[in-house]
Amino acid sequence: MKAVRYHSYGGSDVLIYEEADRPVAGEGEVVVLVAGTSYNDADSGLRAGLRQDLLPLAFPHIPGLDLAGVITEVGEGVPDWSVGDTVVALLPADAPGAAAEYVAAPAEALAPAPRTVDLADAAALPLVGLTAWQALFENADLKPGQSILINGAGSAVGGYAVQLAVQTGATVTATAGARSRDRIRSYGADRIVEYAVTPVVQVLAGQHFDVVLQLAPAGPEENARLVDLVADGGAFVSVTTPGPPDTGRGVRTVHVFARSDATQLAELVARVDAGELAIEVAERLPLVDLPAVHARAAGRFARIAELAAQVEGGDLAERLRADQAVVRAPAAAGELVGKTVLIPMSSASDTPRH
Template sequence: MKAVRYHSYGSSDVLVLEEADHPVADAGQVVLRVAGTAFNPVDVPIRAGMVREVFPVRFPHIPNYDVSGVITEVGDGVTGWSAGDAVVAFLPMTAPGAAAEYVAAPAGVLAAAPRSVDLADAAALPSVALTAWQSLFEHAALRAGQTLLINGAGGGVGGYAVQLAKRAGVTVTATAGARSRARVQAYGADHIVDYTATPLPEAVAGQRFDVVLNLVRTSPEETAALVGLVADGGAFVSTTVPAPEDTGRGVRTVQVFARSDAAQLAELVKRVDAGELKIDVAERRPLTDLAAVHELAVAGKLAGRTVLIP
């Protein structure tokens, strides 16, 4: 089969399209014919070797851990799934990934694919939507009637966070630049702060929020300022940087590391099919463009959530 792999850490030049062995379903696994796989920003530091202590990979490595596809083979011990089933999954991040024509996946991470969207586009859902769900409802314990500030709502996680919070009856203030403002507004954000025009602390001066969700890599000073926007007894949740542990005022701080959860993913799929959650795909590209997508991401020029199609 064809796959994009890298044989050593390095720049995007190490990503090469080449022949690779067709995966086989071990016990507890299935093999998927990949319909789509989504690029994630963390794919870049993993490929560069910057996070090898946390995400070590074996070479040659096939990247990409968000996938949608159709089951072609079922391994021993797998129940509930059959060849021909369309599925989505958040794959183990250091295992051979979905930047290929086929990928082996643990059956325990699978959810039936949404029926209301193109199967390839469904690859844009798993890890980012799970990150938003777990951040808001597991770690922040967000509930109806509360106020939420999302720093970085224009990204993949942020878009799902806005939608999920609004459906939960929460008042949402979101930061977004000109490129993503209309989309964030369409998701239902009550207030939008253009961080390129006015610094966030200045734009929300005098306000505090029950929950602040930080999806942007911030300096220690910027992080402290965000924590200062949390109401007494509230929560600061970050997917990027740790927060000070001793914040006072009863403020909880959590750094989130998302996990694959098939039951939660199935619930998110249900919401997509019910029209309650929109999957936004900014661009669809052939898998051969993966190195170019990495370059665009590094340059800050990626249009948004990008799905690659073998």
């Protein structure tokens, strides 16, 4: 089968579209014909090796955390799935990913795919959807009637976070740029703050929110200013760089690392099929273009990595200083905006539509 793999840590140039062995289903696994995967900045972090001390990879490695596809083989000990079922999943980060024609996936990670969107597009849901869900409900403990500021609402996670917060009955203030403003407003946000016009903390000075959800890359000083917008006893929850550990006023600071959860993913899928949750896909590209997608995302990823190193220091800062090439943006690579879905050639012409 064809797959995108890398044989060592490095920049986007280590990604190679090549032949790889087709997987077989082990115990507790299924094999899935991949309809689509999607790019996440977490894929770049793994490729660059910035977290190799916590999550070392075996090479060659196939990236692609998000999966949407059709089951073609069922292994031993999998009673709940059958050949032909359409599924979505967030795959284990240290296992072969979905940037391939086929992938072996743990059955425990699977949820039924949405019936109301193209199967390939469903790959834009798992990681960012679960990140939004877990940030809001497990970490922030968002309740009806509370107020929330979502900083970076135009991001892939932000779109889901706004929709979920609105459905919860929270009062939602969202920051967005010109490209995403109308989309975020259509999701029901009560107020849009255009961060490119006036700094967010200046616009919202003197206001307080039960929850501040940080989805934008930021350094220690900006995070501290956002923490000042949290009401006493509230929560500052960050998906990007962690907030200050000691805030006072009973404010909790939480740094979110999303995990696979099939039950939560199934709930997100149910909301998609009920017309309550929109999946936003900016572009669909053939899988062979995945190295170019990583290159286009390199500028944004480099900024995230540099800020994370400022905040966290330690091994991450040393690794980034030692090898800047892993996060350097190639010349004239362009820019990646919105959620990109990658489709293997074997699925490009016959991706199921529900």
